[in-house]
Amino acid sequence: MRIILDAFGGDNAPLEMIKGAALAVKEYGHTVILAGNEATIRKVAQENSIPLDGMEILDCDDVISMHDAPRSLLREHKNSSMAVGMRALAEGQGDAFVSAGSTGAIVVGGTFIVKRIKGVSRAALAAIMPTQQGPAMLIDSGANVDCRPSMLHCFAQMGSIYMTDVIGGGKPARVGLLNVGTEDTKGGDLQLKTFELLKNSNMNFVGNIEARQVPYGDADVIVADGFSGNVLLKTMEGTAEVLMKSIKKAFTANIFTMIGALFVKGQVGGIKKSFSTEEVGGAPLLGVTKPVIKAHGNAKAFAVKNAIRVAAEFAAAGVVEKIEEAVAANAEEGQADGE
Numbered sequence: 001m002r003i004i005l006d007a008f009g010g011d012n013a014p015l016e017m018i019k020g021a022a023l024a025v026k027e028y029g030h031t032v033i034l035a036g037n038e039a040t041i042r043k044v045a046q047e048n049s050i051p052l053d054g055m056e057i058l059d060c061d062d063v064i065s066m067h068d069a070p071r072s073l074l075r076e077h078k079n080s081s082m083a084v085g086m087r088a089l090a091e092g093q094g095d096a097f098v099s100a101g102s103t104g105a106i107v108v109g110g111t112f113i114v115k116r117i118k119g120v121s122r123a124a125l126a127a128i129m130p131t132q133q134g135p136a137m138l139i140d141s142g143a144n145v146d147c148r149p150s151m152l153h154c155f156a157q158m159g160s161i162y163m164t165d166v167i168g169g170g171k172p173a174r175v176g177l178l179n180v181g182t183e184d185t186k187g188g189d190l191q192l193k194t195f196e197l198l199k200n201s202n203m204n205f206v207g208n209i210e211a212r213q214v215p216y217g218d219a220d221v222i223v224a225d226g227f228s229g230n231v232l233l234k235t236m237e238g239t240a241e242v243l244m245k246s247i248k249k250a251f252t253a254n255i256f257t258m259i260g261a262l263f264v265k266g267q268v269g270g271i272k273k274s275f276s277t278e279e280v281g282g283a284p285l286l287g288v289t290k291p292v293i294k295a296h297g298n299a300k301a302f303a304v305k306n307a308i309r310v311a312a313e314f315a316a317a318g319v320v321e322k323i324e325e326a327v328a329a330n331a332e333e334g335q336a337d338g339e
Helices: 015-028 038-047 070-074 081-090 103-115 149-167 189-199 211-216 226-251 255-263 265-274 301-316 319-333
Strands: 002-006 031-036 055-059 096-099 124-129 136-139 174-178 204-209 221-223 283-286 292-294
Touching: 002 015, 002 081, 002 301, 015 031, 015 038, 015 055, 015 301, 031 038, 031 081, 038 055, 055 081, 070 081, 070 103, 081 096, 081 103, 096 301, 103 124, 103 283, 103 292, 124 149, 124 226, 136 149, 136 226, 149 174, 149 189, 149 221, 149 283, 149 301, 149 319, 174 189, 174 211, 174 226, 189 204, 211 226, 226 255, 255 265, 283 319, 292 301
Parallel strands: 002 031, 002 096, 031 055, 096 292, 136 221, 174 204, 174 221
Antiparallel strands: 124 136, 124 283, 283 292
């Protein structure tokens, strides 16, 4: 696989991007194409004794920051590492693209540079979250604040395909609709109409799901509008951080708790690992014509390595092609949008 990496996207670029790329080349054997200033990349690599074997460089001087308007990617920052990398993806120079840069810019780039799949009205950011039963997908997690029932139906379909083929090993993903109650009659107009669409689909729809059920893993795909999804995602991230800090504080309170911590060190480490965003790698941007992965903004080398792994798995599973087939089938069947 040839994976294009935005070497200057994220809080820890370019050092951690280059280190993560080197880890991925060594462990997975993929070719990593670094988009960014070649002179800086080579200097950082040399200063930190990072081999660039198995890597190529797409030289460009500009960088789009977290503070730049997302749409500036198309004009003012069209020569940024993100824009150049996405154009290379669209032109077929790589199989997938990874960036830890601005989420808004990634959505804009995916939509207007990589392009949406025909029949998909909006691309959706699909965050992968830890649950008691394994990874679950939250779609949309912030890209689309205002949604129509037809959009949520499409999100569900795309998420179901990804979770079934990339993470679930072929086992049909359970799809749940985020709502204020589990009863069929709960929610506003958006949820009620979306519920009917999902109930009448060929997906493995398990009904409405409340936010408190998500950590238990009651669904593999949680469908939501971007506003509700982002609130849920940030709440879970904050809760996990507070929980882990509280556990650490409790075990370091005194000599007795520190001794006790030695006996449960392995179990606590397992819990910490299950909540780690570094293990997940990144969130796929679904609905565009090529695999795009958004890594966490503060990603370090280990997380970057995993993001590259996920991007390669995304490409190998043929998810884009399956989404194209599913959307085309919907169009042929005259799928109602519930509005």
